[in-house]
Amino acid sequence: MLKCSLDKIQNLFAEISKSAKLYLPVDGKDGGASYGEWSEGVEWSGALNTTKSPKDFFFPQTEDLMAFKTAGKSIEIIDTRSESEDFVVFGVRACDAKSFDILDRVFLSEPQDSFYAMKRKHGIIVTAACTKPSETCFCQTFGIDPASPAGDISTWKTADALYLQANTEKGTALLEKLGAILEECSDDAVNAQKEKTAAIMQKLPLKDLNTDDFGGGKTQELFNNPAWDELSQSCLGCGTCTFVCPTCQCYDIKDFNTGNGVIRYRCWDSCMYSEFTRMAHGNNRLTQKERFRQRFMHKLVYYPENNDGLFSCVGCGRCLAKCPISMNIVKVMKKIGGNKGE
C-alpha cells in the first residue's frame, strides 16, 4: 500500500499528467459533477458520482467512424481513427469500474470493436472507494463492494491522505512513475475505512434488493407479466435513463452529409426511442410498454443469459436520481420480482 498526503494531491495530479492526460470528476453548477481534464488548480470533486458515467471515455456519445469524399465519379474513403495516447481516468467508483467489464463483453468479443479496444488499451482506470453511499445506491445487489473498487489502481481517500494500490501491470507502471510523492504505508487506515463503509452498506434502504427472480432462462416467465403495463404507464419515452446509464451500450450508425462528402459516425441510441432499431418492415416495438420492457429485460434477463449470469446493471443509482417520473430498475425489480427487498 502506498499513500500520498492530501495536501500534496495537486502535486500527484501534476505528476500523473506529465505522462498522460488526466481526467477526473469536477464540480459543476447545482452540485452536478462531470469528468473534466485536469490542469493546474482543477479540484477533484467530492461528489459521489458524476451525472454522466465515465463510459464516455471508451464509448463516446458520438464518434466518427470514417469519412467519404467524392470527386466526380471517384469516392475516397478516409480512416478517421487516430492512434490515441495513454490517458488516466481518475476517481472512478466501484460501480462504474464494474461497468467496463460489462461493456468489454460486448465490444471486445469477436469481432472486436477496434474503436473501443484502442481506447481501452490506452485508458488507465484509477478508482476511488466510496465512504458515503447515497440512498439510491444498490451496487451490493450485483455483488459489488464500493469500499474495494477494481480498476488498474484502487484508491481510498481519508481525512488526510490518499491511499493507492496497483492491481494491474498498467497500474503498477503508473505508480512507479510517481515515485517520490508516494510513501509506503500499512493497510490499517484503509481496512478501518472498509469496515466503516461495510457497516453503512447495511443501513442502505435498498440493501435487501436481490436478483433471485431474474437471470438467463427467465424470458418466458417474465415477458408477459401483466405488471409491465402499470410500470410503463407514465414513461415519457425520453432517453435519460439510457444516457446516464454506465452499462447501456446500444448505438446507431448514421451518415452526416457535409455537402461534399459524408461523415459516418456512431452515436448512443436508446431503446426508449420510437425509432430504435427501425427496420425495413417498420418498428419492432410499437408501444412504449414494449420499449420499456426491452430495457429491463435486456439488463436483467437477456444480457445475463448470454454472459454467464452477469447482470447488465451495476446499481449506481443514476436512473433513480434522474428519471423525470422516478420510474426505474429498482421499482421494476420489486414489482416484477414479487415485491422482494421490502
Place this chain on the structure above:
Amino acid sequence: MQKITREQLIEKASELLANGTVSCVLGWGAGEFGYDVTPTVFKTAEEMKTGFVFSDFCGANFSKYLVAKTQKTEGKILVFLKPCDTYSFNQLLTEHRFDREKVYAVGIPCEGMADISKIKAICGEGISSITAEGDTFIVTTLYDDEPIAIEASAVLAERCVNCKSKKHVAYDELMGEDGDVLDSGRFDEVARLEAMTPDERFAFWQNELSRCIRCNACRDACPACTCEKCVFDNPKSGVENKSPANSFEEKLFHIIRAFHVAGRCTDCGECSRVCPQNIPLHLLNRKFIKDINEFYGDYQAGAEVGSRAPLVNYTTADLEPGEVFNREG
C-alpha cells in the same frame, strides 16, 4: 408545507369514484424514498389508500398525460391540477389535444414544490426520510445523528420561487381557496441575460447547452410538445433525435424547440425540472414570453381556452420585423 392533505384528496377521489363521476384517477404514486413520486393511474379507492401520495415533491404536470390517457380510458378521468397545471390544461384544450368531456378536473392549491437537489445540496447524500412540519422540512440522513431542519422556502423549485399564479384557470371543482395571479420576478434572469453583450450571452448558452445529452426529456415532458411525430424523431429529417452530429446541432435543437412552443408555452417549467444536466431551458421560453409581452402587449398562454395568441393573430398594428431587429438582444 402543502395545505391540502393526501387524505383529503383520497376522500374526494373515493367519492367521485363511488358515485360514478369518474372511472379512474390520475395521481401521484409513492416511491422508495419519499421524494421519488411517479404519475400513476388509480382505478379504485383501495389502490389509492396503498399507493397514492401527495407531498411537496408532486411537481409533475399532469395535463400532458391527458392527451394519451383520454384516448385509452372509458369514462372520465379525475385529474388533480395545481394552479400552474391548469394553464397547460387550457392551452392543450385550445389546441384540441384532448376531449374535455372525458376529464373531471379538481383544482388543488399549491404552496410550491420542493427541489430534491437543493435539499441534497444542504444535507448531502444518504437521505432516509423527509417530513414537512409547517414551513420546515425535517430531514434525517444516514450520516447525521440529528435530524436537519431546512426552511422550505430555501429549497423551493426554481419555477416555484418565481410562481406566476396561484389562481386556477380551469377546473370542474375546486378544493380549498383559489389564489391570485402573482407579480413574480420570473423575467429578472432574462433581463440579466439581455443586458449582456452578444458575446457574453453566447458564452452563457454555449456553456449551458454544451452539457445537453440529447435525452429529449425536456421535449417529452413539455405540455406544448404534443406532436404525434416530432421532427426530431423522423430519421428522414436529418436532425433525428439521439446524438447531435456536432455542438451546433445541439444548440439548434433547443432553439428550434423554443421557437416551436413560442406563444404556446405557459411557462410551467417542466423542461428545466426534468433536465438531468440542470440546464435552465425555461429561460429560452421566458425570453420569448417577455418579448411577446413587450411587442404585442401582455399575453399569458393558457389563461383562457380559445384565445388567439399574438403570433398567430395578425393585426395591422403589429410591429414591423425591422423594429425587432433594431432592438438587439
